[in-house]
Amino acid sequence: MPELPEVETMRRGILGIVGAKVRGATPLPSPRKPIRIESAAAELAETIKGKKVQAIDRLGKRVVVRLSGDLSLVFEPRMTGLVLVADPPSQEHLRFRLDLTGCPIRSVYYWDRRGLGSVRLVSNEKLAAELVGNKLGPDALVISPKELQERLGSSQRAIKVALLDQKAVAGVGNLYASEILHLAGIHPGKACRKLKTAEWQEVHRRLLEVLHLAIEHEGSTLSDGTYRNALNKAGGYQNQHRVYDREGEACVLCTSQVIVRIVQAQRATFYCPGCQTLRKKR
C-alpha cells in the first residue's frame, strides 16, 4: 500500500545515509522466484561499490538514492515493499541489502512480501527520461490547483479513478483518494469534466491537507500490518481515516449517514452518500 505518504516516510527514514559510501550491495535470491532486479546481480554489486550517497529523493511512489557517478538506486515498493534501516520483519522476504560505511546506519534493507516491487540501478539520465513527465505527472505535493484541473478537467473518467492516474498527478493512491474526496465533499463517481473550478480547488486543498497530515503520522498501516517505517514501526494515520475501510460506520462529518463501499476500476472506494453527492448541492 505504500502511497506518497508512506514512500515519503521511507525516504526520510534513510536520509541519514547521505554522505555515506557504499561498501557493498547484495541482491538476495528469493527461495521461490528470482528477485526483480534489473541488472545482473553481480554486475550491480560491482558497479555500486565505492559510490557515495549524494541525496535521497522521491519520484511519485519510488524512493531514489542518488549516487556519485550519475547513478540512482531506485526502490519501488508497489504493494508490500519496505525500505528499512532496522531489521526486516522476516528474513524470508528480504530481497536486497545495501551496506554502507561512513555513517551510523550500517545497512539499508529492501523487504517485499509479495515481491511485486523492485530495486534497480539506473543512470540519472535514463531515470529522468523514463519517469519525469513521462510515466509520472507533477508530484502531488507540488502540483498547482490550476495544473490539476488542466490535466484532468476534460477527462470523462470518474474523479476517484483519475486521481490514481500517476501520469496525471504522481503519488495519490487508492486509500488517500477516498479520503481526499470525502473531505472535499465530492462523489467519487463524478466525472472529471463535470467538476467546476471551485471544486478542483477544493480537491487540491484537501489533497495537500490529507497527504501532509498522513506524512506527519508516518503513513497508514492497514489491518494486515504490512506497512512499516524505516525503523519497522507502524504508521499512525490509519487512526485518522474517515472513510477508508470504514464501511457501515457512521460518517464522522454528518453523523447521519453510513460509509458505503463501492468498486471502481476494480478497486475499493469508500464514501459518505450524505456528504458526497453527484450534484452540486454544496
Added chain:
DNA sequence: ATTAATGTTCAGAA
C-alpha cells in the same frame, strides 16, 4: 478446500 480480495503498475485490448 477453493475462491475472492488486497493495491500498484504495465501490457495489451476495446
Added chain:
DNA sequence: TTTCTGAACATTAA
C-alpha cells in the same frame, strides 16, 4: 487518443 481489463505476486479472509 482514451479508457478499460487482466496479470504479476503472496497471503489471508470467506
